[in-house]
Amino acid sequence: MAIREIAGATIEFDEENFMVDYTQWNEDIAKTIATEEGIDTLNDRHFVVLNFMRKEFEEKGTGPSIRKLTKQSGVPTKELYALFPGGPAKKAAKIAGITKPQGCI
Amino acid sequence: MSEYEPIKKVSIICAKGGLDEVYPALIMANGARMDGIEASIFFTFFGLNAIMKKMVDNLKVATVGNAALNMAMPMMKFPITMPFPTLMGALPGVSSLATWMMKNEMEKLDVPPVSEFLEMISDAGGELYACKLAMDMFKLKKDDLVDEIQDVLTVGEFYEKSAGAQIIFT
Numbered sequence: 001m002a003i004r005e006i007a008g009a010t011i012e013f014d015e016e017n018f019m020v021d022y023t024q025w026n027e028d029i030a031k032t033i034a035t036e037e038g039i040d041t042l043n044d045r046h047f048v049v050l051n052f053m054r055k056e057f058e059e060k061g062t063g064p065s066i067r068k069l070t071k072q073s074g075v076p077t078k079e080l081y082a083l084f085p086g087g088p089a090k091k092a093a094k095i096a097g098i099t100k101p102q103g104c105i
Numbered sequence: 106m107s108e109y110e111p112i113k114k115v116s117i118i119c120a121k122g123g124l125d126e127v128y129p130a131l132i133m134a135n136g137a138r139m140d141g142i143e144a145s146i147f148f149t150f151f152g153l154n155a156i157m158k159k160m161v162d163n164l165k166v167a168t169v170g171n172a173a174l175n176m177a178m179p180m181m182k183f184p185i186t187m188p189f190p191t192l193m194g195a196l197p198g199v200s201s202l203a204t205w206m207m208k209n210e211m212e213k214l215d216v217p218p219v220s221e222f223l224e225m226i227s228d229a230g231g232e233l234y235a236c237k238l239a240m241d242m243f244k245l246k247k248d249d250l251v252d253e254i255q256d257v258l259t260v261g262e263f264y265e266k267s268a269g270a271q272i273i274f275t
Contacts, residue, residue: 066135066139066225066229067215067216067225070225077224077225077228078228078229081228081229081230085141086141087138087140087142088139089139089140091141103215104132104136105132105214105216
């Protein structure tokens with residue numbers, strides 16, 4: 001556990017740097033985490049992904065599978081991987097402020 | 106965090122063509138890409154079934170000679186320790202039924218059908234290759250394979266492409 005000052009807020013992170021409480025999230029926090037993850041700017045398409053992940057997390061208690069994400073958010077697989085280079089699964093979840101993905105797909 | 110270097114690249118060999126034998130390779134390759142690990146799959150011998158246009162969505166679960174198969178399949182509610190009788194497995198339609206059940210369970214877990222899975226892995230930057238020797242043996246041409254297959258490789262070429270990778274045989 002680590003508590004950090006980030007984008008003017010005090011946020012708790014787990015050992016692997018995922019936010020503990022997704023309700024503390026806002027777009028400025030997302031932008032700061034994205035920079036830490038090597039993504040300098042977040043555009044509208046990033047936020048389509050992030051908001052879809054957050055909505056799923058809110059409803060199901062866990063983030064979506066990549067398949068569900070690409071089919072239902074309207075962001076195809078190729079674009080998803082281009083938006084989050086270095087692996088969309090964990091990276092997007094971190095930036096979306098939700099916990100570590102539990103699925104294998 | 107581990108004291109070891111994270112895995113950066115995997116080369117997966119898929120040498121068998123049953124539905125239950127192909128999925129592990131696809132799931133592991135896709136899972137690697139999801140975490141930013143470079144991934145390729147080399148399909149050889151009956152593994153070629155998984156990438157043949159005519160076979161890709163017709164893979165089956167073997168119900169004869171499959172010692173791991175048991176009666177605990179979802180509809181049956183028998184104990185997992187009860188083996189699947191070989192004679193029953195030989196009845197017409199039983200393999201199709203077992204296949205249908207597995208596909209059904211996979212769909213519930215959001216695991217795509219094989220053709221869609223190959224497309225997903227390819228779109229995710231995973232590389233898919235066919236084995237030249239096995240292609241020659243089965244008299245197959247590149248046109249017989251799904252479009253996602255990038256190349257037909259000799260064993261030597263496969264090893265070249267696997268430089269720096271962990272090689273996984275499924």
